[in-house]
Amino acid sequence: MNNPLRALYFGLLIRPVVYLFLGMNVRNREKLPTTGPVILVANHNSHLDTMVLMSLLPLKQLPITRPVAAMDYFMKNKALAWFASRIIGIIPLQRKVRAEQGKHPLDGCFQALEKNNILILFPEGSRGQPEKLSGFKSGIAHLAERFPQVPVVPVFMHGLGKSLPKGEALLVPFICDIFVGDALHWTGNRTSFLQTLDASMEELAAKGTFPAWD
Amino acid sequence: MKIMLLDTPPVVLWFLAGLYLILIAASIAIRIIRPKMDEPEYRELYLRVRSWWIMITIFSLALVLSRRASLVFFALVSFLALKEYFSIIPTRRADRRVLFWAYLCIPIQYLFAAQGRYGMFLIFIPVYAFLLIPLRMITIGETKDYLRAISTIHWGLMTTVFSISHVAFLLVLSEHNTEIVGAGLVLYLAFLTQFNDVAQFIWGKTLGKRKIIPKVSPNKTWEGFLGGVATTTLLGGLLGPFLTPMSWPMALAAGAIIGVGGFIGDVTISALKRDLEIKDTGNMLPGHGGILDRIDSLTYTAPLFFHFIFFFYCR
Numbered sequence: 001m002n003n004p005l006r007a008l009y010f011g012l013l014i015r016p017v018v019y020l021f022l023g024m025n026v027r028n029r030e031k032l033p034t035t036g037p038v039i040l041v042a043n044h045n046s047h048l049d050t051m052v053l054m055s056l057l058p059l060k061q062l063p064i065t066r067p068v069a070a071m072d073y074f075m076k077n078k079a080l081a082w083f084a085s086r087i088i089g090i091i092p093l094q095r096k097v098r099a100e101q102g103k104h105p106l107d108g109c110f111q112a113l114e115k116n117n118i119l120i121l122f123p124e125g126s127r128g129q130p131e132k133l134s135g136f137k138s139g140i141a142h143l144a145e146r147f148p149q150v151p152v153v154p155v156f157m158h159g160l161g162k163s164l165p166k167g168e169a170l171l172v173p174f175i176c177d178i179f180v181g182d183a184l185h186w187t188g189n190r191t192s193f194l195q196t197l198d199a200s201m202e203e204l205a206a207k208g209t210f211p212a213w214d
Numbered sequence: 215m216k217i218m219l220l221d222t223p224p225v226v227l228w229f230l231a232g233l234y235l236i237l238i239a240a241s242i243a244i245r246i247i248r249p250k251m252d253e254p255e256y257r258e259l260y261l262r263v264r265s266w267w268i269m270i271t272i273f274s275l276a277l278v279l280s281r282r283a284s285l286v287f288f289a290l291v292s293f294l295a296l297k298e299y300f301s302i303i304p305t306r307r308a309d310r311r312v313l314f315w316a317y318l319c320i321p322i323q324y325l326f327a328a329q330g331r332y333g334m335f336l337i338f339i340p341v342y343a344f345l346l347i348p349l350r351m352i353t354i355g356e357t358k359d360y361l362r363a364i365s366t367i368h369w370g371l372m373t374t375v376f377s378i379s380h381v382a383f384l385l386v387l388s389e390h391n392t393e394i395v396g397a398g399l400v401l402y403l404a405f406l407t408q409f410n411d412v413a414q415f416i417w418g419k420t421l422g423k424r425k426i427i428p429k430v431s432p433n434k435t436w437e438g439f440l441g442g443v444a445t446t447t448l449l450g451g452l453l454g455p456f457l458t459p460m461s462w463p464m465a466l467a468a469g470a471i472i473g474v475g476g477f478i479g480d481v482t483i484s485a486l487k488r489d490l491e492i493k494d495t496g497n498m499l500p501g502h503g504g505i506l507d508r509i510d511s512l513t514y515t516a517p518l519f520f521h522f523i524f525f526f527y528c529r
Contacts, residue, residue, distance in 0.1 A: 023297060025497050159301065162310070172310045173317070175301040175496065211490070212304035 001063045001089045009087050011059055018055040022048070022163060023175040027207065031153065031180040032056055036064050036116040038183075039152045041140060043201065044122035045161030050088065052160060052176060053120050066091050066112050067120040091119070093139075106142055113147050123197075140197065141190035151183035154197060156204035162213055179204040222278050225456055226397045230274045233405070237267055262501030269499070269508075273404070277397050281385055282328070284397070288382040289324040294505045295374035296320065298496045303370070306363050308356035315350050316367055319343050323379050330386040339376040344368060374506070377513040380520040390528035391459065398457035399523060406453070406469060407515045410446040410476040417441025431484045434477075443473035459527055468522055472515045479514030483507070 018024065033040070034057075042049060050067045057065050071092035074084035084090045091108040104110070112119055123140040144152055159176030181204050187193045244259050251259070276287035300313055319339060326335040348364050381403065385396035418438020426436045450469015454460040460468060483506055487495060496504025 023294070023301075023496075023498070162305075162307075165310075168310070170311065170314060172314050173297050173300075175297060209491075211302055214307055 001066065003086055006087050006089055007062055010054055010062055014051050015055050018052050022173050024052065024178055025175055026056065026178045026180070028180040031182060033118060033153055034058055035061060036118040037113050037147070037150045039119045039121055039140070039143060039150060040155060041121050041123055041152055041197065042155040042157055044124045045157065046164045048160040048164050049122065049157060050120060052157065053155065057118060061118060064117045065120065066117050068093050068109060106139060109143055110146065113150055138190060138194060141193045144186040144193055145190065148186035151185060152197065153183050154181040154200045154204060155179070156201055158208055158210055177208050177210065179207050223395050223398065226277070226395065226401060229401050229457065233270055237270060258501055265499045265501050277400065284385055285324055285328045285382050288378060289320055291505065291509065292320050292375045292378045294498065295378065295509060296370055298504050298506050299370040299374055302490055302492060302495055303366050306356060306359060308354050309351065309363055311354065312347060312351045312367065315347055316371055319371055320375055323375055324382060327379050327382040327386065330389050335383055339371055343371055373513045377517050378509065380516040381512070384520060387523065387528060393459040394527065402453055402457040403472065403515060403519045406446055406450055406472045407476050407511050409449060410442055410473050411480065411511055413445040414438045414442030414477060427481055430488060431481050434481065439477055443470060446473035464526065468519060471518050471522055475514040475518040476511035479511040483510035
């Protein structure tokens, strides 16, 4: 993903917006990876989630940083598809699997991890209700099983669902809270891995006290 | 944009140079006392001084570069403070657009300041924002917790935008009185306000016994308050004749206003934090906390000092 437009977009537009317009309060930033292969796992509240995580990682690693996103959403039309794949640099994920095609829905992720990329994954699947954690889907467990040596770093984010919730186009700045957890590894089976990940996420969420928003 | 560096009055440049001398002295001092401190304590102090280096550098650049740069700088301070405020208080999901309107008040208010339109500058937030923001809220229609929402939003606007914008208006006061150097007034106000915080802290630390306001700020004492006000008053009297059109007796009075006002601003934000059960308003400035923690005193001293100057020197 060595696209100069992409570097300009993230370096000159997204970073200033994230750092100055939004603002972040990052706890345990030192636990964030600086190189791949690694899977960054976060809760999903807003389109801003990807932008913030991309801004937290070193700009130098931008070419190998790839967010995983739903194909059906971003491939709706040509312009959006171009933007998503060339500028954001997503790895498209087919949410509805068609077995007859003989392709694994996570093929894109497999290839990226084989190339030592940094993967950004939102295992909740969709943005859902703003600022509410919903259960993780099992895709992340497949990835961890196939790449047991790749660390999985959990990140809990709060506040971006207030700034730009699902279905809204107006960005209203709030400082977002970010909690980075210890890297996790494959535990030997999917259920226990997902439980470990869930527990780690809940633990991170419990570290913050957030003002009421209702 | 016209670069002002060469036009900047020498007294302002000398004063900024003085600030850097203090910074250098502070950086050396904390290294000298380092062996006497434990590591986390030193780390905190180190971060605090480092943040001062960054803040004073941005502040000096903004002041020296051009008047427009200074105005943009203070508008940015208001924006960061208002954002911090909205991020720590309870807000309603329905009010996203209302908060957006509140943010929009910042460029408008600073535009009035930049144009030196005193009347609009004074009434825009207390009158027009006060009347129109409720209207925006009512068109959305959420009435649950309406009073809480509308009052917290307006208080935030008054504190972080209206009050702070008075620092910016000081910059254009030379249009009312040619003896005034805008940057001189801003330096006088900002330096004495921050100095007063430190002076009250040091007096309280060394002599403090009688608690002054234990329910809000248990560490504040009468000795710290009075010692701080006295020191700030004296220093104000000393600096006034150089940086401002004030004679030393008037500058003593201005110093006293900054000393007392700074204390009230400080404890007002303390009360807010105590209510919200938070220690700092943010972590933007390592070693200090949030931006509201840093400009708490200024939210009182800026309008008070401004009107003192306006009343006596801009008629």
